[in-house]
Structures are given as structure tokens and as C-alpha cells.
Amino acid sequence: AMLLLAQAPKAWHRLFQLKPPALPRTPGGEAQHARCKADFRGKWVLMYFGFTHCPDICPEELEKLVQVVRQLEAEPALPPVQPIFITVDPERDDVAAMARYVQDFHPRLLGLTGSAEQVAQVSRSYRVYYSAGPKDEDQDYIVDHSIAIYLLSPDGLFTDYYGRARSAEQVADSVRRHMAAFRSVLH
Numbered sequence: 001a002m003l004l005l006a007q008a009p010k011a012w013h014r015l016f017q018l019k020p021p022a023l024p025r026t027p028g029g030e031a032q033h034a035r036c037k038a039d040f041r042g043k044w045v046l047m048y049f050g051f052t053h054c055p056d057i058c059p060e061e062l063e064k065l066v067q068v069v070r071q072l073e074a075e076p077a078l079p080p081v082q083p084i085f086i087t088v089d090p091e092r093d094d095v096a097a098m099a100r101y102v103q104d105f106h107p108r109l110l111g112l113t114g115s116a117e118q119v120a121q122v123s124r125s126y127r128v129y130y131s132a133g134p135k136d137e138d139q140d141y142i143v144d145h146s147i148a149i150y151l152l153s154p155d156g157l158f159t160d161y162y163g164r165a166r167s168a169e170q171v172a173d174s175v176r177r178h179m180a181a182f183r184s185v186l187h
Contacts, residue, residue, distance in 0.1 A: 045152040051089035067168035088130035
């Protein structure tokens with residue numbers, strides 16, 4: 001069930017709530033609920049836009065994101081990082097599909113979905129490009145999309161992004177530097 005985040009402090013009133021028509025339970029029985037930007041205030045967030053039917057790039061990038069989170073979790077002095085996966089394929093990636101998919105990566109990885117309009121709004125706010133390709137005879141298709149992991153500060157502000165060429169170690173080092181330099185602008 002899902003939501004998401006604006007980029008600047010002045011945009012706190014512009015919450016992007018991505019929620020399904022109903023609030024079903026995950027396969028594990030947990031009730032799903034909509035998320036809003038305020039849910040993540042005070043937390044570092046690593047966020048990736050992709051889709052569950054992606055054959056290779058999305059699983060690789062999510063695995064890298066999870067490696068970063070695990071490296072940072074291994075350092076108790078550092079604040080926790082919330083990993084988030086936002087679909088760019090809401091037609092196939094409903095709440096149940098997202099819940100099944102994210103459980104294979106990390107227990108705290110949040111999968112976010114919503115209506116086509118909600119996903120488009122959130123994607124635009126992060127300048128994420130995506131476009132569904134033609135359907136094959138099985139009605140399957142690939143979604144072309146931007147490939148980057150985004151870092152948001154505890155103020156909810158876009159802080160950095162990491163392309164495919166960056167290793168998990170390089171991303172973790174960058175996140176550590178941002179954490180060390182962070183001073184909240186929201187007081």
C-alpha cells in the first residue's frame with residue numbers, strides 16, 4: 001500500500017499518498033497501509049524505482065541497495081537507513097505482488113505502489129523516466145526506466161543519487177559522508 005515523498009521543506013504539504021483501493025493483507029497476514037512523507041521524517045532513506053517483472057537490472061540494483069543497508073547496519077553508531085522500492089509498473093505490481101517481491105531482499109525493504117496517476121506523480125517528483133514497452137503474445141512486457149538509487153536525508157530532502165556504475169561499497173561510503181555532514185534545516 002503506498003505513498004511518497006516530496007523534495008523540499010516547503011513541499012511537506014504535498015504528500016504523495018499511493019494507496020490501493022482496498023487495504024489487503026500481505027501473504028504473511030500483515031495489514032497494508034498507505035504511507036506518507038511524514039512517516040519517514042527523521043530517517044535516512046535509500047530509494048529505488050523499478051518493477052517486479054524486471055529480468056535483471058532491478059534485482060541487481062535492489063541487491064546492491066540491500067548490501068549498502070547491511071554494511072551500514074553493521075556499524076551501530078550510524079543511524080538506520082530505510083530501504084524503499086517504488087514500482088513504475090502499477091498495472092502488475094499491486095500490494096500483494098510488491099509484498100511477495102520485497103521479502104526476498106531485506107526484511108525492512110518497503111515496497112510501494114498505487115494508482116497509475118500516483119506512481120506518475122511520485123516518479124515526476126524525482127525525475128524518474130519510465131515507459132512500458134509493447135506486450136508480447138503472453139501479454140508480458142518490459143518497462144524501460146531510469147536506473148538510480150536515491151538518498152534522502154532525515155529532512156526528507158533529495159541528497160544524492162547513485163547510478164549503476166557505483167558499487168555497494170562506494171554508495172555506503174557516500175552515505176556515511178552525508179550522515180557525518182548532515183545538519184537539519186527543519187527546526
